[in-house]
Amino acid sequence: MADIPVNEQRAAKALAFFNRLRLPDVPGNPALSEACGDWFRDILVAFLASEDPITKQRLVWELLCMVPKKNSKTTYVAALGLTALFMEEAPNRQMLLVAPSQNISERCFDQAQGMIRIDARLNAIFKVQDHLKCIERRKTGTQLNVKTFDTSIVTGEIPILTIIDELHELGKKAKASAVMQQIRGGGITMQGGQVLMITTQSDEQPAGIWKTELKKARDIRDGNGGSAPILLPVLYEFPLAQQRDQDYWRDKRNWAPILPNLGRSIDPERLSADYDNNGKVNAEAEKIWTSQHLNIEIGVGIGDDSWRGADYWEQGAVNELADLDELLRRSEVVTFGGDGGGLDDLLGAAVIGREKGTRHWLCWNHAWVHKPVLALRKEIAPALQDFEAENTLTICDRPEDLILGFGGVFRRVMASGLLPAKDAVGLDPNNVAAIIEDLMAGGMTDDMLRRVRQGPALSPAWWGIEFKLADRTFFHGGTTLMNWVVSNAKVVRQGNGIMITKQHAGSAKIDPLIATGCAAILMSWNPVSQNNISSFLASLAEE
Template identity: 35%
Template sequence: MLAPDAFDDWSTAVPDWKDRVREGRSLFPALPLHDPYAEKALKIFKGLRAPDLDGFPTYGEICDEWVFDLVRVIFGSFDPEIKRRYLREFFVMIPKKNGKTAIAAAIIVTACILNMSPAAQFILIAPSIDLARNAFDQAAGIIKRTPRIKPLFGDPQESTRTIRNLNPKIPSKIMIKAADDDIVTGLKNATVLIDETHVFAKKPAAKGIFLEIRGALSHPQNKHFLLQITTQSKKPPVGVFRSEVQTARAVRDGKLARPLLALIYELPLDMVKDGGWKNEDTWPLVNPHLNRSVDLGFLRDQVRTAEEEGEEALSLVASQHFNVEIGTGQGDDGWAAQLYWDGGADETLTLETLLERSYVCTIGVDGGGDDDLCGLVVLGKEIGTGRYLAWCKAWAQPSVLKRRKAIAPALETFAKDGDLTLCKEAFQHVAEVVEIVAQVAATGKMPEEYAVGLDKAGLPELQTELELDGFVEPFITAVQQGWRLQSAIRSLPLRLKAKLMLHAAQPIFAWSVGNARVEIVRSNQYIDKALAGAAKIDVVIALLNAAQLMFNNPEPSGRGLDEFLANPVTAF
């Protein structure tokens, strides 16, 4: 374990990254690199030749300074005299066409040449078999076209995508793997490069492989490293990939201390909103190889074509070519709340603090079938400001994970967050919704009438259970769906924009909002589950239900739960 002073010396935090991105400055922190070793590695790297370009130019000729800085940090964070590695992981998120695979192949060849560990493996994991072949051809081609290093390696074995280092004293090998379930085992003596983590992370074995890699890297005598080079996900980040991105951002922001360098080429959120990423002036800020491997005309064509094709195509271009995280506000049929959702986050907000800060609360509930989620939102009106405060909870039957495999990783992640419960019993969600209603009602901050809004057609058991517990109409009420929700559909985005609504910064809330799609029929706006497809929006519908009730300007009953149940409001 590093001594505290050494660890501080190797902090990779870049808390001013937003300013650096805006100004086009380097995103690398100042580090006490072992310069002789860093320069030795860089000399080798720069001398390698690109096999897929006319004239086979060297990497020193085709790469920009940011690549050289990356190579310096990777190898300069290893002390060859005491054989100690100070930075074990490197996370690079960069848009497509910036040379990810070519750079990864050259780095792995460089690492293999400098290897000091007998029987070491240098493994590059590509997202598919085709891309694994491409990566293998790149590595083999580098060796073939660089005369100085060609004698160091044996003939590339295409059938196994293996290239052996012929050093008799320190034998090692380069292996190119596809992102299959059985990718790698026995990682005690391996450097691993993962190309396109967002694809690799979808594999069922991904979590276990990361654990094995990191377990090996934690050894005191470790000389190896893990390098991830990826674009943004084509969908809202979930599961293993979301965890990797969150960790990298936290290290970059100085919120988390890890022996990891995070190099993330992304725009600050305020530059992304309202389609700001489409401003060509921002493109070089996140495409550091613009006018080298990235063509400006190509990017223009991609954006223009996507604008003609619609929201889905535009989202894809934004994520893949400009590292815009899906769900941060691009597109033409997404709910307008997506534009302002991140700006309304309040990480201090929990159910308990919401109840403390609010003088009146309503609750919305939606869903709850065997192939569905059940979503609940508590909406408070803040004392003194009148701002809306929103907190959510969701439930799912385990069968949803099997039937909706596309969203299963997301649901499992939300369960770990504590915002979603995977029910062990068929009506566990009903019992727990009633418990939350009772908890909020006990504060005396719910109105006498129209306090809990739900779609009765989908939740008959919930209505029955609420009535058995003394919560009867009109305390509970049906909220009309479809176009009748448009008051909330139109109003809540404006409240978010004006900072008159805050939410509890729950990932499942953001995911649900990102899934919501708006359809306009005869000037009426709809948010319909059919538009969202397999993606779930039950939490959004619950929010709309709660908001419709809050629009009635309710007043708190002032009665605690015992008094309320002793004298329930009854409709005649």
Template identity: 35%
Template sequence: MDWTTACPDWEERIVAGKSLITSPPLFPDEAEAALDVFKSLHVVDVPGCPTFGEIGEPWVFEIVAAIFGAQNPDGVRLIREFFICVSKKNGKSTVAAGIMLTALIRNWRMANELLILAPTIEAANNAFTPAAEMVRIDPELHSADRGFLLIQDHLKTITHLKTRAALKVVAADKKTVVGKKAGFILVDETWELGKSARADAMLREATGGMVSRKEGFLINITTQSDEPPAGVFKDKLAYARKVRDGEIEDRKFLPIIYEFPAAMVKSEAYLDPANFYVTNPNIGHSVSEEWLEDELRKEMEKGPETRNVFLAKHLNVEIDTNMRTDRWSGADFWADRGIKLQLPDLLHRCEVAVVGVDGGGLDDLFGVTVVGRERETRDWLAWSHAWCHEGVLTRRKQIASRLRDFQKAGDLTIVGDELADLTEIVNVVEIVKEAGILSSVAVDPAGLGEFVDALASIGVTQEAKNLVGVSQGFGLMNAIKTAERKLVNGTFFHAGSDMMNWCVGNIRIEPTATAIRATKQNAGDAKIDPAMAMFNAVAMMALNPQVKGGSMNAYFESLGGAG
């Protein structure tokens, strides 16, 4: 049997209002049987309590048919994972309840377990209520009448009295899912799990039962995150896009993502009410176009923080580094200047380099950015790395999963109480020095006494004129302006790491009496230290520096003759 879960022409399809599922149900009879059940369920929060069959939209029926139509007559499901990302108020939670009730009713395995994982207890209540009410209103389902489904509100459980299978709604926590053997799992609001550093382990525990459940499925149903995606949500979203675009062939994974094409995001076409339908397939039904238009008008008069929440939730726009009014102007051009670049590449291509350093206490990142001037083009190249103490992961739980992402990508090193960060940072400086292209190390003079002592061990000192303190006032303002101008004219390129994308997005520009300064977007959780290290380096690179000692040949000899 041949089928595909890719949808490479999704941009044309979504603008035209066409289906994002390219292959019909693999087993039409299974799909039809499930649709008969699903369409008979009542939607209780709509006046008159109509059934899905009476008010459901084609896109919903296509999803239901794809999920249940993937099981062959032998009970083996050929498409096992589904990722559905759609704007808020498109019936997401109600549809999720209907899908899981349909799975409970159609299930053939005795004493099977079905799970809806919600990010919080409150969200679990919201997920359980529509499912329970669908049962209560239907005497053919509710055991209190003559049906076969028993509701236990205190346990948030609906049990099938004939198969003894149970649908449970639980808050997503490793303690609540340990030992579960569910064959059918639906994860509600996956974006919120991205904030938890332990979400990946919890999901692995929750989905472990699928190993022995050949008919099982995993459904992620979510809106966009109200901040740049992180953790398990970031990974799922990236994988789903690659499958959709045909970059990865995975016929067992079906992505259905209602998002604006890149060109519409770049032109901010999502702000035009005529385009609201793109990410709101239920517009005109559960979604009011007039309400969206009125709310958007109000949000445009507010600050960027609440506006971004509206854009993410109601228009499914992914929040990135250039969506705040007080952002650093260079953020608008930052993503376009990312290239594939590692430190050895920079050392090989550049005639001179400055190492910028910035770091605070144990609650901050210790950031290093090497900015080099390329020989042939005289363009500037930047490579960055950061270190943090493991205690940040517990003190700043909101960003713990994001920091783990950076660690996984190789852009962040997490150190323990031995505080190996200083040694490793000095090693970076020494590598640049041995490459024969070090002009200077540029630092924020405040709070770096221990680091200054460590640099002295490799001959980097103020007396040698290769250690420079950068004024954090007017001098840094010039660096901020220089960096953004070179990003605009395409003469400043960087390694394109997610860590630096995040740090650049966290920069807030504040006017002072005589200049401007860069600060954090939010105190505590928003980190900008590697970006500030970059500005320190730029401040010195703007002075057209020359090399102060060292040998390029010695560096390449240390690599075994590479170069």
């Protein structure tokens, strides 16, 4: 955590109050002075007592703490909320402690009111209203309301302090960004308003408001947050290179630095046993366990049932290849693939080019989705909206817009002259009649269309891409769309072949990856572009 200058008198007052609070659910009710680690006291002081030594103005208006599960964060933020309520001298103000679910909000409230009920002195300071989940400071009338997240939680209110527990869960909720904007509205008033966010890492790939806030916090931590950031990041996570190194984070000797409450709320032996007995059951269990207990970000699959190409996917990222025109410029020949399973799925497109000179494979992807899918699959709606903002996915109002968008990309590729005269376009033969009609209208011939069988028939594509990723001869645009799609891919063995399927039925989408397999099959046949054929024939005519 950055070294933040503080008002020493205010810091001492906050610490004195916080340290005397006692844990209501632990035998003996130990005081936080002995039960809480210094790591959280540093957060408390920085958040409640920061001060510019020259201007005397507050420096930390927002704080994001990402800490692994079982580090007592819910208990500690309840205590911080009480401390803030005690420190606030202005009358009739509003404070919020917001949780993403009723269970978590009740846990926050129970901890806060429990601390009050076991201390007669605190009973004289605070009035607890159980039915409203409200704690009021008797002297000032200022209230701390514990609420479950909802789009209406801040309607008509300007909170001077908002604590958000498990921020990552809000990344799965629609309109979370709009609510955060309302909450932050208190920060630009003359009275000011602070926001503290505390969370574990998400058990899915970061999306929505969580993805936005995490990126902002990392940028500030890394010195890229502008000249005067108002957010203080406190991120207990391994550097991204170490997160990608499975041998590193699987070594339990490396865990201690990101577990600040190790030896207090976390028993190291029981944590180790839980990992061995539950976290390593299979790849999916390990992915979820490490995201929660080690803050390993989910983005690319690991484990026995994940596609092996996922292990090398990120090393093939070249940002310039997110631009289709750049891929066409660098290629001597391209193949085109598509896949879509209906209006509940994505319609995926892939263009694979063979690079001039190197003969490396270059890949570009895009996807389209019918707008009602966002309501039907609410759990992935924030991710789909992120991909739209990235310009790698188009959300279509009408079903026919999916076909028009797909066909528009084909026409751009067709106009380049880089498609082969034969076996240029690979499609699953099912459910593609309307797509084929549109592509024919865009110039595709019968010879150019290749109906590519799915399932184990695509095994050569997956094996080929795996090897080319591993030996760094396959490159792609490094988009979050494809990182997500690749993380959804699961391998099922059938006979001597393999089949790529979804990790989770319904919500996990892999259509752009299947489209990539279709294009890869055609590229593996060593095609020659129509431009090159025309050039070759012209040279023969000259001779």
